[in-house]
Amino acid sequence: MENPFRYRVFYTVRQKIVTSTVVLALLAWGTVTVVQRVTTPEDRSCAPGVARPAGSAECVGVATAGNGYDFGQPHLTQVAAAIGRENATLEEGRYATVALLLPLSSTSPGLREKVRGELQGAFAQQYRANRRNNESPKVRLLLANTGKDNVHWKTAVDQLKAMTGAPHQLRAVSGIATSSTPVRNAVGELTRAGIAVVGTTITADDLANGPGRDRFPGLARVSPTNGDEARALAGFGRRVDATKALLVHDTRTGDYYTNSLKNAFSSLLARSPYEPVLFTSADDPNAEGTTANTFRQITHLVCDTRAETVFFAGRHTQLRQFINALGARGCTERRFTVLTGDEGSYLGADPQLDRSALDSGLTVRYAALAHPDAWRARAGYRPPATGGSADAYAEFVRTLGEVAEEPVGPIGRVTLTDGQAIVAHDAMAMAVRAIREATPPGAHVPPLRDVAEQWPRVKGSLKVTGASGWICLDNHGNPYNKAVPVVQLTRSTPRFVAMAWPEGGPPVAGADHDGCARGRSRS
Template sequence: MPNPLRYRVFYTTRQKVVTSALALALLAWGTVYAVGRLTTPEDRSCAPGVARPVGSDECVGVSGDGFDFRVPALGPVARAIDRENDKLEPGRYATVALLLPLTSTSPSMRIKILHEVQGAFAQQYAANNRSNNQVPKIRLVLANTGKGNAHWRTPVAALKAMTGAPHHLRAVSGIATSSAPVRQAVTELTGADIAVVGTTITADDLTNGPGRKPFPGLARVSPTNSDEARALAHFGRVDAARAILVHDARDGDHYTDTLKSAFSALLEKSPYQPQLFTSPEDPNDEGSTANTFRQIAHLLCTTRANTVFFAGRHTQLRQFINALGARGCTHRPFTVLTGDEGSYLGADPQLDRSVLGGGLTVRYAALAHPDAWQPAAGRPTPPRGGSKDAYQRFRSMMDAVSGPEAGPVGPVELSDGQAIIAYDAMATAVHAIRQATVKGPLPSLEDVGLQWPQVTGPLRVEGASGWICLDNHGNPYDKAVPVVELTRDKPRFVRIAWPDGKPPTAECMPPRRR
């Protein structure tokens, strides 16, 4: 049978002409479309100042206009920041950036970051609305370094270009992890005369000190790992003969490397060699370390140790706790002591909380805790080093940004201490900016980072986490270290410990260091 389409479509000369014209038109359109796709760059923008790097779907860059970096939980606080920024007069404000891995895929890291942004915004609102009209006003922007801080160069380059009008960037806060990319970012920023205030960095080698100044203009509001270890030792009065160290054998992580060194110094007289594990390249990955911890738990049962110092990141800490909870010698009690990474586990759904208490106690050196300055039966607050009033001022600001006055900023949770320490870091940045403002409405860029030696004595920052008295190198002196215990419910504050074994004097003047 002849093809009917042949006679219906191509039967007459007119039909042949029309069909050919349509075919040529479609071919031409397809060619133009293909050439356009090949010659026109792909639009990878997410928002003004924010774009997706080649090979990544993360939105990386700097924004203070309410963009949430496609992280829905950040939406409410990002919009609140935008509303506050919109009230500011051009030329009358200084900008502070919060540099964080906002698009981290780690659930516990995302919670930590949300709380830090909320705390930083609470301090911005306090500085602009509750400080007797001091100047300059403060503009807050969010800077995303991407998962694992892999894209830190993009926001850092943008921040370096924001020191002039209209932004007048004068400080960068955040700086939340003691990792190699963060170290590089801090080096780049401080090398450009931008003051940096670290929130939760604790690595000993991310500091300045006598005779060395790799990060000019860097200040920190959290104690170093060595200070945390000293505080834990004073708190626990640990017998080194019955203590053992479990640490990550992977080099290059400044947090675990310096915590390992600090704990090793404390356990110099321990009869046991350290037990080693090797974390994945990305310490947020599960890897196979759970298998190693099952073996280490078995080996611990053969020792006389009753205290374990753990130097590792929070994912491996959680795996270790779960493995130790399933040990064969459950009749043997163990206490695990670790650094501030323990704060991540309060909201970790994979932690087996049923093993906590009884024969397994897990305590960590927190950076802040909401109960630290609240008096309780049998637990009076220290006479110095912090105050209930300073914490109450923080609470009043969190109430303000949680409700219609300035927020809402989303659900607020204070037990991990992240909002508290971010609030204090922002307060320290604001303090330096305003101390440096002596001529005109704004301080010079380089003058802000020169203020740290004077943040002491009566010029200290009365932080919600405790007094922030900086030495000549921008490091906190004898900073309060809340010791917190993981429980089956929520983390429980135990007691404040001190790196020097006791609170600072009323003057809070750092001693001369050789």
Template sequence: MPDRLSLRLRRRVRTPRQKLVASLVTAAVVLGLGGYGVSRLTTPEDRSCAASVARPAGSSECVGVNGDGHAFGMPDLDEVAGAIGRENATLKPGEYATVAVLLPLTSTDGGMREKVLHEVQGAYAYQYRANHESNSETPKIRLVLANTGKGNAHWRETVDRLIAMTDTSDRLRAVSGVATSSTEVREAVAALTAAGVAVVGTTITADDIANGPGHNRYPGLARVSPTNTDEAKALSHFGRVDAAKAFLVQDTRTGDHYTDTLKAAFTANLKGAPHEPALFTSPADPTEEGTTANTFRQITHLICDTRAETVFFAGRHTQLRQFINALGSRGCTDRAFTVLTGDEGSYLGADKKLDRKALKAKLTVRYASLAHPDAWQPAPGRRIPATGGSTGAYSTFLTDIARAAKKPVTLTDGQAIIAYDAMATAVHAIRQATPEGAAYPAKEDVGTQWPQVKGSLRVEGASGWICLDNYGNPYNKAVPIVELTQAGAQRFVQTAWPEGEPPTDTCLPPKKG
């Protein structure tokens, strides 16, 4: 009887048939895995996110254009994007024109994300009114969201997609949003308008992203917000600032059209100021903290060395917050100061890094807002201007914005209000440009409507009357002056006017030159 060792040895010896079967199995496995590997290597990576939306090479952001309810991976936008998708789904082929809201939807900056959400909510609120509360006027309006990515870095591919949509069944006829005064936005506006697409800027305020006498860089561009120059003029009329007791703090980083034109406007309004401006340099991405907080600590010493009572600040919101925090611990807290700045101050209300205690150190912070919920609402001791806007238009907005979210939409930063007005202006132009008997206008005809948006053809905006001059700029637009309270609330102070007083009831811009 064989021992156990002999049995084990015999079991290890394979017959020729066994060897053949084993070889075939091994080959099949290797070939199968190899085929899978080759397939993985030769099949292009699927970088799509949704219809007409994909992740560009080297980026994880979903970039493109969509109106089917896609929220670009941003949970905050899920509710309103879904509402837009449902509204678009009710539209029949051939009965609508499309308006795009062009924004950095996937921004990682907290302030910008709040701004984006509120602008999309405002745009949807007017889309609903246009389709359901406008006496069946045509065409109906399809709304799409267009993402340019963080810092508008992917504006080119998104703009190219929008331009292509003008000649398809989408019938893109206007682009709204374009909400930051940056180089990327300027290039996007230039590309769109060069292609004959009408553009309505919401919160772009830079003077050089505009048309004017002698230059028409952006044919078909309109804006519903005042320029930085008009903001500075309104602040000057409101504050009656003594230049001898004023001091300017400004960013030296160039290429930021908001900052560049704001400091030019402040400089023009501070002729006779005794001191040269205090300078700081923000990071290339001004939403980053950088090292400017150290510079502001030094600047507060210089301010204490002056007789200044009013400080004009020309810079973006991150640096503005750092500056306010530094002023809260300045050496001369026994002296009172007022900081005046542009509409970037609207970000402060939601900025969790703002030191609220700084506002208790004899420090008042006021900014020129683009819109405010209290500007056109009656209140004890507050007189509503007889022209330049109306309580009725604002009341209509409140009805419409309630449809944009289950919870009340935040209105104090003005973004939802101004985006609603931009959509109203875009829809007004699209319908005015539509020939009698036609379903929709020609692409090039929409932007030619701007010179007629004035007088009795003005847009009754929730932020105030929108009366455009021949270059698409709002004439003497209401500028709410807002104060940041010690609790961080954004308190309406009063409405100021670039021309010093409200427009006449005709709202016709005077001849220039």
């Protein structure tokens, strides 16, 4: 027998109308939802000026609001917030902007430490400059992220080129910290747009201007070139016997740091009887790759020679692998000294470095860009009388201490032994100097192209007495005879050994009137 209730509820005309209406409504809602998802772009914004590119989870671009956005990087949260608080004190229309262009979202532990140090040092100088004798214009600091390995450099650079007018009044870009092809491209575009660029830790000879090759008009640097580093190391190690030295270098193309360091070392080892020992790192130099296995084999070749000194031209990841391999070498009775460039500064905080290798007759020294002990007198060491200033370093330390505490700070854990905060502070000081010198009386900001024109005049009484040493620029924006601290890796804190000089010695006092003479006295 049919169920009468079922008939009444489910098969009445009213029920059919209701059912049809509900089904049509659901179909319409589903259609609208699908169409909206297809036609409405996904919101990939992270903050004003910052977004996630298609296919990437990184937030890249320029944090145009200047309000302390940290690009999703917890290790940068405190210093980014401190920069935001300082920016908030500035009156719109009364400041010039300096941007820090860096791979802020790098996953490399060494680079992450380096980036934080750069932000801390630059902020210390921004804070100090904005309170120095009421000088103007005030300085606003913005963060620009080029992404891991600087892959998204063009996104950030295109934004920066559009920020030279109001309200941002961008007048200089600093940061510029790695000698790689993406960074070279970024510097090229910025300088062609008339924007002054101050490199912090770029050292490649090919990423610099020179006689007859001003490829980056408006670029200045605070760090010596790899060629100058190599000459300083050669002067420091004058007793190195080239007949008992060999070169180990990377063959990966497109790395201007490695290539120029290799060339500089090669010229020093012209009398070496040994062919260079080669390895090839991965496309991403921060990747472990297979080079650890290669270095295990290379140690056998090193043991087969009569070499006592090994010049290493490569990035820090491969340098660490090489040191670890040498620590486990078969010829432990042999003593070796490894000399390399400033990438050695990363290893002080590298948890994968086998520090016991440094107890096996292996000495590792590198040409640092700065070190906290370079200008501080102590028992057995008296800093050079010229080429730098203990007072300038002490002022930097005082400022850093002030910004690290509330209410200005905190700014996160500060490490000075790798030199990053020191050099970034000096680069910011150079940018501020150029901006203010280029500002006409009565104006609030300088003309854009006038800022870069200040670089040839950074010498003599207009030199920058940086915390890392005197910065005297040649007519092409390169520091000359810049102090080069030689630092030795240890089981704990990297140890300052001695000061070295590209010209063989610090500037000779009274040799000329510019205070930056290329002296050949010994420190």
